[in-house]
Amino acid sequence: MLSRYFFSTILTLAVVGPLNYGNCARILGVFPTPSFSHQVVFRGLTLELNKRGHELVIVTTDPVNDPSLKNYTEIDIGFMYEMHERLGRNMIEYRRSPPSLTQMSTLSSYMNLGTEKILTYPELRRLYERDSDEKFDLVIMEQLFSFALLPLADRFDAPMIGISSLVLSTNTQYGIGNTIIPSHPANWELQENINNPLTFWQRLKNFCKIWSTIYVFRTYFMPGQEEIARKYFGDDIPSLYEIEKNISLIFVNQVGPISYAKPNVPKIIEINGFHISKHKKPLPQDLQNVLDRATQGFVYMSLGTNVKSITLSAETRSEFVAAFSKLPFKVIWKFEDDNFPDKPDNVMILKWAPQQAILAHPNLKVFIYQGGLQSTEEAIEHAVPLVGFPVIGDQDAIVNKMVSLGVARKLEITAVNRDDLEEAILTVALDDQYKKKMLDLRSLLKDKPRDSLENAVWWTEHVIRHRGAPYLQSATADEPWYQRQDMDIVAFLSATSVITFVTILLISYKSLIFTINALTYSPLDKAKRN
Structure with a gap:
């Protein structure tokens, strides 16, 4: 009887085990932005992964501090809030003045300093140092500013999933090969000239703003982050551009009914509502x-x-x-x-x-x-x-x-x-129409084939099972900026058209002058001149 029970147990494990592969992974989550509204989104995913049996180590500015959680270790980097307070004491006043190169330089310095403080934090440093025996099957990282943390995936030889609590910045979209549409209302960096009919000059302004933002970010900010990354991870790491490009997929907190539809690469997976309480809590x-x-x-x-x-x-x-x-x-x-x-x-x-x-x-x-x-x-x-x-x-x-x-x-x-x-x-x-349309919007948002959190968990375990998802990567990410928008072709065709047009004008002018001279030519006039 005992041997029969033992045999059936082994058989069950042999059959069920492969089906559940990925339910016992060790995951590192890195969420450096000091904002509770960001952190609650990430927390929704990590707590659900923990419920499914995964072990998690979470680097966060807002730890749960729940002693009942098992296999859920938190590294508290709440010190980032102090830096955040110093930088943006009054964001309303910041809104009054348009962004300048000085403000962008200040933001860049702030982010570099914050990233270094995170990387030098003893608890995290013990994890990633070369003599560390820590191993992770997956790294989940917020995609916003702290790009010098990207080599954590390389250090642990683990695939990476990105996550964002808001629509991706244009810089990150460019990095993963997503389509850049300068006057699209989803480009939240614009703040103005969005969601209305635009004149040619407004679109030209948006074009210059979006591409100059990408240029400044990748020319000045990213090299600073790369320098920090090499300082702490070594010179043998891949470039940050390469690591960013090869992120397996990115969970982005956007959903069709309440965001602006636009073409996205396959590695962008929509999420929403991770922080919404499923059980109503009583008021005081x-x-x-x-x-x-x-x-x-x-x-x-x-x-x-x-x-x-x-x-x-x-x-x-x-x-x-x-x-x-x-x-x-x-x-x-x-x-x-x-x-x-x-x-x-x-x-x-x-x-x-x-x-x-x-x-x-x-x-x-x-x-x-x-x-x-x-x-x-x-x-x-x-x-x-x-x-x-x-x-x-x-x-x-x-x-x-x-x-x-x-x-x-x-x-x-x-x-x-x-x-x-x-x-x-x-x-x-x-006006009852506002309430009615909000009820309709809620109904539309809930009408979907699969729960957003369940979908995110499935994709997470999919990446763990297959050690990445390279088939989701767009070849566009390997192309220079001018090829992505066919700007070199547009420039060639424009130059060819202008040259052809000017050539035709010159030939036409010369032909016209020759014709006029020929028509007005007279042998008697020539004889008189002689």
């Missing part, structure tokens, strides 16, 4: 009572985790206060300070707000926000219409998209006017 009892009593409805305002309401100028804050005081609704305002002079009676201040629980409350009429993608996903999940004040990054593109879908109004954070704000809030709150 005092807040629950306030919202329950707001039978006329209430408005919720939050500028997110990176942009803080406390950084609003006194003038801007007074415009918000004046508009809120005239509303027939209660206003819940995430404001990072207890000191708020002249606060209207209908305004309640919260230094920290349980956002998803607030958005789930049935009395909520409008969500005033900064246009963050994660907040947008949460608003759609709970069918809450929006008033957007975009500040940085992809927020303009996101709010523009929400406006085009009929679920939001857009205002400018650097020029807040109390009357415009009051009108926008009342319009969105009282």
Whole structure:
């Protein structure tokens, strides 16, 4: 009996084991951006992979710190927040002035310094040093700025998966061979001249801006990151351009109904909603009572985790206060300070707000926000219409998209006017079409063949099983910039056309002069001259 049981167990393992290959991998996750809204997206994937039996080592600025998790080790690099605070104390003021070479140089220096601090962090350095016996089957890394961390995949001889909590920057799209369309509204770096009919001169401006951004990034920023990479990993590593190009695939937090459709290479896999809570968490009892009593409805305002309401100028804050005081609704305002002079009676201040629980409350009429993608996903999940004040990054593109879908109004954070704000809030709150279109949008977003997180897990294990996915790589990534857009052909045809046209003009001119001379020629005139 015992031998029969032993034999059946071995047979089961022999049959099932190969089918489940990839369910016991060791994965390194590296997520260096100090932004909780970014980190919750990555956390959604890593925790799900852990549930499936994988062992994970996570480098993050926001550790879960859950002792109940097994085979889930976190390396806390929360010190990056201090650097982040010093650089962008007031992002609203940064929005007032267009990006300059000085600002780009400052950002580059900041990113280089931050990357070095991460690479010199003792816990991480012990992992990647040459005499380390650490082994990983896969590296998952955020694709934004810290490119000097890319050689971690080479050091562990492991395939790499990229992940982004927002639509990929144009620089990264260029690096993996994705199509560059300068005036496409998905290019969130533009901030202006998007999502509307463009003149020739606007498109020319966009063309110059996008390609100059790519040029500056790859000519000045990437070499600095490469120098850092060789300093810590050695001179024998492949170039960062080569490693970036060969990333197996990239999970990108974008999804058709709420992003701008464009051609993408196969290695871009869409994800969304990783951070959305599947189980509704209760509100604190005092807040629950306030919202329950707001039978006329209430408005919720939050500028997110990176942009803080406390950084609003006194003038801007007074415009918000004046508009809120005239509303027939209660206003819940995430404001990072207890000191708020002249606060209207209908305004309640919260230094920290349980956002998803607030958005789930049935009395909520409008969500005033900064246009963050994660907040947008949460608003759609709970069918809450929006008033957007975009500040940085992809927020303009996101709010523009929400406006085009009929679920939001857009205002400018650097020029807040109390009357415009009051009108926008009342319009969105009282016009049923905004709510109806948001309900339709939520239904559309949920109508898909497969859960986004399950799909991402499948692709992750697919890369582990096959040690990469080179068949997803576009040959475009190997081509120089001018070949990708056939600019050399356009230049050749243009030059040939101009030369041909000028040649025809010269020949025509010479022929015309010869003909005129021939027609006016007279032998008698010649005789008289003689």
